[in-house]
Amino acid sequence: MILRTHQKWGWQRAALTGTIATYQIRGAIRDLGKALSLPPEEVDQLSKQSNHYGSSRHVEKQMQKSEHFQEKINTPVWRDLVRLAAELDGFPKYMGQHPAG
Numbered sequence: 001m002i003l004r005t006h007q008k009w010g011w012q013r014a015a016l017t018g019t020i021a022t023y024q025i026r027g028a029i030r031d032l033g034k035a036l037s038l039p040p041e042e043v044d045q046l047s048k049q050s051n052h053y054g055s056s057r058h059v060e061k062q063m064q065k066s067e068h069f070q071e072k073i074n075t076p077v078w079r080d081l082v083r084l085a086a087e088l089d090g091f092p093k094y095m096g097q098h099p100a101g
Contacts, residue, residue, distance in 0.1 A: 012081040017098040027058035027093060035079050036084075042068075056085040 001093030005014050023031075026047045046069060050062045060082045063069035072078045 019096045019098045021093045021096065022090045023048045023056055023088040023093050024052070025054040025056045025058060025085070027061070028050055028088045029075075029081070032081050032084050032088070033084060036080055038077060038081065042072075056089040059085040 002016070014081070029043060029047045029050060033040070033047075046059075046062065046066075047055070050059070050067060054062075060073060063073050069078075073082070
């Protein structure tokens with residue numbers, strides 16, 4: 001498709017556009033959960049109950065909403081998840097190509 005677009009419109013009139021995906025709450029929880037070796041089923045549960053496009057600065061608030069996670073908030077590894085998720089908020093996750101540049 002890219003080659004066809006360049007052939008039709010010319011190399012001077014067509015370009016690719018890059019996109020940068022950034023961390024949101026679910027991606028931060030999933031990636032940090034793996035990195036910190038947290039139980040996958042608990043990471044999955046916390047991720048699913050979190051707002052899909054929410055800020056990863058709100059992981060602690062999400063944990064406080066669930067009785068299961070309230071007791072884990074003050075354990076060292078879960079504290080690390082909360083702290084690191086806040087640092088990842090808006091941080092670039094990966095780059096891609098936008099199909100309609």
